[in-house]
Amino acid sequence: MDLSARLSPVLEIAGEHARDVDADGRFPSEAVAALRESGLLGLTLPVDVGGLGAGPHELVSVMSSLAGVCGSTAMIYLMHISAAMPIAVAPPPGMPKLLNQVADGSVLASLAFSEPGSRSHFWAPVSQARREGGDIQLQARKSWVTSAGHAEVYIASTRSVDTEGGVDLFALPADTAGVDVAGPWRGMGLRGNSSTPMTIDAQVPDSNRLGDGGSGFELMLQTVLPWFNLGNSAVSVGLSRAAVDAAIRHTSAVRLEHLDQSLSSLPTIRAQLAKMSIDLASTSAYLAETAGRLVEPQDDTMLYVLGVKAAANDAALRITDAAMRVCGGAAFSEHLQLDRFFRDARAGHVMAPTADVLYDFYGKAITNQPLF
Numbered sequence: 001m002d003l004s005a006r007l008s009p010v011l012e013i014a015g016e017h018a019r020d021v022d023a024d025g026r027f028p029s030e031a032v033a034a035l036r037e038s039g040l041l042g043l044t045l046p047v048d049v050g051g052l053g054a055g056p057h058e059l060v061s062v063m064s065s066l067a068g069v070c071g072s073t074a075m076i077y078l079m080h081i082s083a084a085m086p087i088a089v090a091p092p093p094g095m096p097k098l099l100n101q102v103a104d105g106s107v108l109a110s111l112a113f114s115e116p117g118s119r120s121h122f123w124a125p126v127s128q129a130r131r132e133g134g135d136i137q138l139q140a141r142k143s144w145v146t147s148a149g150h151a152e153v154y155i156a157s158t159r160s161v162d163t164e165g166g167v168d169l170f171a172l173p174a175d176t177a178g179v180d181v182a183g184p185w186r187g188m189g190l191r192g193n194s195s196t197p198m199t200i201d202a203q204v205p206d207s208n209r210l211g212d213g214g215s216g217f218e219l220m221l222q223t224v225l226p227w228f229n230l231g232n233s234a235v236s237v238g239l240s241r242a243a244v245d246a247a248i249r250h251t252s253a254v255r256l257e258h259l260d261q262s263l264s265s266l267p268t269i270r271a272q273l274a275k276m277s278i279d280l281a282s283t284s285a286y287l288a289e290t291a292g293r294l295v296e297p298q299d300d301t302m303l304y305v306l307g308v309k310a311a312a313n314d315a316a317l318r319i320t321d322a323a324m325r326v327c328g329g330a331a332f333s334e335h336l337q338l339d340r341f342f343r344d345a346r347a348g349h350v351m352a353p354t355a356d357v358l359y360d361f362y363g364k365a366i367t368n369q370p371l372f
C-alpha cells in the first residue's frame with residue numbers, strides 16, 4: 001500500500017482550493033471527491049471489506065498532512081473515519097453493503113451526536129427513540145453535524161428504546177424521509193465543514209442499529225473516542241506544523257534593510273520560533289506514543305487517549321497564536337494564510353470531548369474517580 005501515492009493528489013487538490021473554501025465558507029467538494037477516489041476513506045478499515053487495513057500511525061500521518069493544507073477537508077475526513085470505525089465493529093444488519101461502501105468511498109459518513117440539550121456532553125443524548133409498529137421512531141435535534149447535506153450516511157445517537165439510561169446508535173441514510181439539514185452554518189474556522197444543525201423525525205428499521213440495544217455508549221467510548229481523539233489531535237498537529245513552517249519561512253525571508261538582517265535574526269523572534277518548534281515536537285511525540293498504545297494496548301492507553309487531544313488542542317492554540325505574533329501585520333493581513341491556521345485550530349478545542357472536559361476526565365482518572 002503506497003499511502004503517499006494515494007495522498008499526493010488529494011493534498012494537491014485540497015491545497016489548490018483551501019483558500020477559497022475558507023473565504024467562501026463552502027464545502028470542499030473537489031478535495032472530498034479526490035478523497036473518495038484515493039481509497040483513503042477506507043484507510044483504517046479491514047482489507048476484506050475493501051479498506052486499506054492501516055492503523056493509528058498511518059491515520060496520524062494522513063490526517064496531519066491533510067490538515068496542513070486544508071483544515072476543513074481534514075475534519076470532514078476525520079468525521080468519516082470516526083463514523084466508519086463503529087460501523088466496522090458493529091455493522092447494522094439491515095444495511096449489509098454499508099461497510100463496503102464506506103470503505104470504497106461511495107458513501108461519505110459523519111457523526112450526528114451533539115444535541116442542544118446536552119451540548120458538548122455527546123455521551124448523553126436527550127432525544128428519546130420510541131418503538132412504533134415494527135420500527136423505531138427517531139426524533140432528535142442535532143446541533144452540529146459536519147458534512148451535513150453532503151454525507152450519504154449519518155451515525156446518530158439517541159436514548160435507547162430497549163434499555164433504561166442506555167444509548168443507541170443508528171445508521172441514517174441521508175435520503176431517509178424526515179432527516180433534514182437545518183442550516184446554514186458559519187464558523188470562524190473550518191469554514192468549509194458544513195457543520196450545520198440537523199433535525200431528525202424519521203422511521204428507522206431496528207436493523208439499522210449498530211450493535212445491541214443500549215450498546216451505543218460503549219461503542220462511543222471504546223471505538224469512536226480513541227479514533228476521534230487521535231485524529232483530532234493529528235489535525236491540531238498538522239495545523240501547528242503548518243503555522244511553524246509558515247512562520248519560519250516568513251521571518252527568515254523578510255528583511256529589515258536598515259539593519260541588514262532578517263526578522264528571524266531578532267532574538268525575541270528566534271526564541272518564539274524555538275518555543276513553537278519545541279511545543280510541536282513534544283506534542284508530536286505524545287501523539288506518536290498514543291498511536292503506539294492503540295496498536296499495542298497497555299494499562300494506560302485510555303489515559304493517553306484522554307490526554308493527547310487536550311494537549312494537542314492547547315498546543316495548537318499556543319503555536320498558531322505565536323505564529324500570528326511573530327509574523328505581525330503580514331499574518332494579520334491574511335496573505336500568509338496564518339490567520340486560517342489560527343482560526344481552524346480553535347475548532348478542535350471545542351469539539352467534544354472538549355479540551356476542558358478532557359482535563360476533567362484525566363484528573364478523575366489519575367485520582368481514581370469514576371469518569372461518569
Ligand SMILES: Cc1cc2nc3c(=O)[nH]c(=O)nc-3n(C[C@H](O)[C@H](O)[C@H](O)COP(=O)(O)OP(=O)(O)OC[C@H]3O[C@@H](n4cnc5c(N)ncnc54)[C@H](O)[C@@H]3O)c2cc1C
Pocket residue numbers: 079110111112113114115118119120121122144145146147187190193195347350351352353354355356357360
Ligand atoms: C467545527 C465543528 C465541527 C463539529 N462537528 C460535529 C459533528 O460532526 N458531530 C457532532 O456530533 N458534533 C460536532 N461538533 C460539536 C462539538 O462536538 C461540540 O458538541 C460543540 O462544539 C459544543 O459546543 P457548545 O457551545 O454546545 O459546548 P458547551 O457544552 O456549552 O461548552 C461550553 C464550554 O464549557 C466547557 N465545559 C462543558 N462541560 C464541561 C465540564 N464537565 N468540565 C469542564 N468544562 C466543561 C466546554 O469545554 C466549553 O469550553 C462540531 C463542533 C465544531 C466546532
